Amino acid sequence: MEARMRHKMRLARIVITFTMSLILCLMLISCEREERGFRVEPPSASRINSKTLSDLQPGARLPVVAVKNEYEENAYAVSEGKRLFDAYNCTGCHSHGGGGMGPPLMDARWIYGSGPEQIFSTIVEGRPNGMPSFRNKVPDFQVWQLAAYVRSMSGQVAKDVAPGRDDDISGKTPESSTEKINPKPSAGVPKSAEMPQ
Amino acid sequence: MKAGSQESGVRSRKRKARGGMLRRGPVLSFVLCLLSLLSSGCVGVQSALDPAGPQAGRIGGLWWLMLYTLSAVFLIVMCLLLVAAFKQRRSPVALTAEAPDTQPDASRERRMSRAVISGVSMTIIILFVLLVSSFLTGRALYSIASTGDSALTVEVTGHQWWWAVKYDNHVPSQIVTTANEIHIPVGQPVLFKLTSQDVIHSFWIPNLHGKTDLIPGHVATTWIRADRVGTYRGQCAEFCGYQHAHMAFNVVVESPEQFKAWYDAQLRPAATPSNAERAQGQQVFLTSPCIMCHKIQGTDAGGAVGPDLTHIASRQTIAAGTLENTREHLAGWVLDSQKIKPGNRMPQNNLEAQDLQALLDYLQSLK
Numbered sequence: 001m002e003a004r005m006r007h008k009m010r011l012a013r014i015v016i017t018f019t020m021s022l023i024l025c026l027m028l029i030s031c032e033r034e035e036r037g038f039r040v041e042p043p044s045a046s047r048i049n050s051k052t053l054s055d056l057q058p059g060a061r062l063p064v065v066a067v068k069n070e071y072e073e074n075a076y077a078v079s080e081g082k083r084l085f086d087a088y089n090c091t092g093c094h095s096h097g098g099g100g101m102g103p104p105l106m107d108a109r110w111i112y113g114s115g116p117e118q119i120f121s122t123i124v125e126g127r128p129n130g131m132p133s134f135r136n137k138v139p140d141f142q143v144w145q146l147a148a149y150v151r152s153m154s155g156q157v158a159k160d161v162a163p164g165r166d167d168d169i170s171g172k173t174p175e176s177s178t179e180k181i182n183p184k185p186s187a188g189v190p191k192s193a194e195m196p197q
Numbered sequence: 198m199k200a201g202s203q204e205s206g207v208r209s210r211k212r213k214a215r216g217g218m219l220r221r222g223p224v225l226s227f228v229l230c231l232l233s234l235l236s237s238g239c240v241g242v243q244s245a246l247d248p249a250g251p252q253a254g255r256i257g258g259l260w261w262l263m264l265y266t267l268s269a270v271f272l273i274v275m276c277l278l279l280v281a282a283f284k285q286r287r288s289p290v291a292l293t294a295e296a297p298d299t300q301p302d303a304s305r306e307r308r309m310s311r312a313v314i315s316g317v318s319m320t321i322i323i324l325f326v327l328l329v330s331s332f333l334t335g336r337a338l339y340s341i342a343s344t345g346d347s348a349l350t351v352e353v354t355g356h357q358w359w360w361a362v363k364y365d366n367h368v369p370s371q372i373v374t375t376a377n378e379i380h381i382p383v384g385q386p387v388l389f390k391l392t393s394q395d396v397i398h399s400f401w402i403p404n405l406h407g408k409t410d411l412i413p414g415h416v417a418t419t420w421i422r423a424d425r426v427g428t429y430r431g432q433c434a435e436f437c438g439y440q441h442a443h444m445a446f447n448v449v450v451e452s453p454e455q456f457k458a459w460y461d462a463q464l465r466p467a468a469t470p471s472n473a474e475r476a477q478g479q480q481v482f483l484t485s486p487c488i489m490c491h492k493i494q495g496t497d498a499g500g501a502v503g504p505d506l507t508h509i510a511s512r513q514t515i516a517a518g519t520l521e522n523t524r525e526h527l528a529g530w531v532l533d534s535q536k537i538k539p540g541n542r543m544p545q546n547n548l549e550a551q552d553l554q555a556l557l558d559y560l561q562s563l564k
Contacts, residue, residue: 038535039545087502088489137489139544167395168413 069116081149114183155180243430355398376504399435439540445518466495478559
């Protein structure tokens with residue numbers, strides 16, 4: 001009887017030790033949340049060349065492959081995007097997402113698409129009637145950071161990645177508290193945003 | 198094997214022969230090293246103990262007073278402690294349970310009271326002297342006579358991780374903007390208006406004055422007067438992020454005439470490219486990411502995110518005191534600044550070799 005008891009105790013001790021070390025190992029994982037890449041581009045960046053302005057193409061229609069922006073999982077990159085949004089004067093037209101001279105960026109209406117690669121080409125190519133082209137002016141990795149931030153404005157990135165507060169006084173709720181808005185394509189292209197005439 | 202052991206035997210004998218010197222050598226050189234390191238703090242371009250102005254002089258004086266006083270106090274206390282620890286009791290008292298020593302010895306009590314009273318009063322006197330001298334120093338630091346509205350006013354804005362410098366003037370065409378290098382005339386109080394763009398920084402030129410914090414949304418003012426011509430180094434003194442250590446600047450104290458000449462040179466717009474290479478370099482600058490953040494007055498580049506580069510070739514350092522301003526350093530910085538100062542705001546630039554050389558030609562012509 002006593003021997004069985006002792007055996008049980010030993011078993012319990014082993015189980016506890018094992019569980020504790022497992023928990024400790026799991027806690028260690030959380031030490032390295034993410035990488036702060038100062039010199040890296042998201043690996044999907046090279047895929048952007050496949051993005052075209054028209055759906056029409058010769059031959060059979062190729063399946064559309066969405067490009068993933070890895071920066072949308074990196075809080076540092078999104079916060080850099082937020083800083084650049086101000087530094088590169090995006091706020092001049094789009095305000096802090098609410099829109100002004102340019103269209104708002106925190107609603108569900110997207111004239112040129114809400115995908116990361118579509119936002120990328122909107123920034124790089126520019127769009128008719130107002131949006132300037134930033135080709136060769138903003139390095140590609142910063143465009144990806146900006147695209148990630150733009151999507152965080154309408155809650156498209158995870159809450160633990162989106163910026164939690166502004167560096168200065170701001171009236172709007174932080175991006176991390178924004179409820180996800182499901183993007184829907186614009187109901188008909190507005191006159192101001194038609195294809196190049 | 199045998200040869201090896203023989204050799205080591207010879208070596209150990211040699212070591213024994215020089216034993217004394219060898220043993221003393223490292224200790225001696227360590228002490229010398231320590232002393233030279235300590236004394237190197239007493240002079241130099243970034244030392245509070247080598248004052249170049251009245252304010253740093255007062256701070257230095259207070260520092261020496263405190264050092265001497267507190268060293269003396271430390272030595273005295275240590276001596277007394279050693280004496281107390283090693284002194285033999287003259288009359289060992291037999292401590293027994295039957296006869297506890299409840300009757301105080303009057304003469305001993307008097308002696309002890311005297312000791313305690315003198316110790317406490319010494320402490321109070323020393324503290325009082327230090328307090329008063331520190332108060333007087335503080336007052337003297339901020340009693341630098343202002344010369345009214347005509348005083349030279351320098352606005353310094355801290356950024357992660359560089360310093361924007363603007364010489365304010367009520368005539369807009371007389372305003373000078375530069376970065377990471379401040380020139381001031383000798384013997385003249387200068388008003389510094391200090392603020393920050395992002396986080397709290399601290400403005401510190403040890404040879405001239407104490408520290409003043411730069412706080413976002415608040416303008417701190419401080420007067421500084423330099424009485425000795427020379428170049429001094431300032432440094433951010435409040436931890437402000439990854440590259441806090443590489444956030445320095447130069448302060449050039451020069452004669453009023455030299456200062457006037459420098460100021461007039463800084464007022465001019467950037468030099469127009471005088472040859473084909475420089476013209477190409479300017480085109481590279483204006484058509485690449487440079488234009489998004491930097492300003493070159495007289496061109497279309499008007500960014501205020503990074504340092505003003507209108508007269509970059511006239512500065513001694515680049516990257517906020519991190520590197521000497523040479524062509525090689527500039528090239529490395531333009532191509533991949535993240536390797537030199539990781540985390541800084543400047544992205545790497547993939548320039549063609551020819552474009553890079555042209556850009557460097559142009560930047561180096563911006564005297």
